[in-house]
Amino acid sequence: MPADASTSPASPPLTQRQEARRRRILHASAQLASRGGFDAVQMREVAESSQVALGTLYRYFPSKVHLLVATMQDQLEHMHGTLRKKPPTGRTAAERVAETLMRAFRALQREPHLADAMVRALTFADRSVSPEVDQVSRQTTVIILDAMGLDNPTPEQLSAVRVIEHTWHSALITWLSGRASIAQVKIDIETVCRLIDLTDPEHT
Amino acid sequence: MPADASTSPASPPLTQRQEARRRRILHASAQLASRGGFDAVQMREVAESSQVALGTLYRYFPSKVHLLVATMQDQLEHMHGTLRKKPPTGRTAAERVAETLMRAFRALQREPHLADAMVRALTFADRSVSPEVDQVSRQTTVIILDAMGLDNPTPEQLSAVRVIEHTWHSALITWLSGRASIAQVKIDIETVCRLIDLTDPEHT
DNA sequence: CGCTAATCTAGAACAAGTTTCAGACTTGAT
């Protein structure tokens, strides 16, 4: 897989300095987000931290939500790499998916503010961010299918995966806003993962 | 059920004029939301439309998100009333829940901008709005349990209901942001509702 | 009725996301 397989398809290639600027911006964004979540990512501060003019920041990321969704794409790639190194060990597909999601969840717990910023941006995004949000969604789908160990999912299984993603996002939100405990998120994830067995074509 | 069963518990009773102001505000909010969604609900405009000073608006609803979540509570009550009059007719609990949610979905489709405003507010809400968001969640739970026809759900069934709510909210978001079609939302709802049969204690 | 505390109003002020603009700097092609 080429290194930039996940970036937007037909945008003009960036010079090194531009690539460096982009990285500095994403780094500053993640850093500010880690401190204080969504609200702490202030565009003026991101611009200053990354040594870029405000107008330039807006040229790279046309809104705060775009910026945070891009930050999420970035983090997701990390996560996917990490997960690949240690694949889940569960016996059934449902177990492996639940295990994978719980592992991701634990990673998010280590940086709850960052999680807050990314997830809030993701669900708050309007139509103008659809392509980017979709990209995040596809990446998540790949991670789940990986955990299931499937290359040719049936439409039913894809539905189940979509529902799992819905649950994952929404459960994260309830956790981040303090309306659900970590234990409850775990239960919800395990509950929804049972859908996988239900849609397994070899279901006994 | 007393008329104000859903409002915050120990707040001082409102005078008639205050009650009227509150209604005017909620009405203006819903009206502006119906026009242009979340962004069209501007606090100055809400204040003007409802003939109330900006400061007063903020006394009644401490933020735009509070206002929109309250608007959602209001609409949910309507919806619940409407649904009660014509209970779903499906044979299994899963069918009835799916039928109920699809009916609610159709209602939202009639006012997509209003739906946008309410759902975005709901998922964007931070901890300071937790009580109100929780109230909406409980109301939704009641609607689903009603459709299932249960008074004493098992913990497993409550988990399933929570997962259904997660899916419901998240599927709405993907629809509102144009990343999923109406048909896909329908499929997702039907898929997640199969969890109900799975957790039915009398499951054969 | 007259008092006091709470509430409401109009409007200014502030905060942070976003836009705009003139001028300086880079880049790529010749």
Add this chain to the structure above:
DNA sequence: ATCAAGTCTGAAACTTGTTCTAGATTAGCG
């Protein structure tokens, strides 16, 4: 090396959510 086109900078301006203030109004009470 030079020119044109595109990019970056710094700063100001604009928008909308939110807060604050001083004075008018209202509600509840003796």
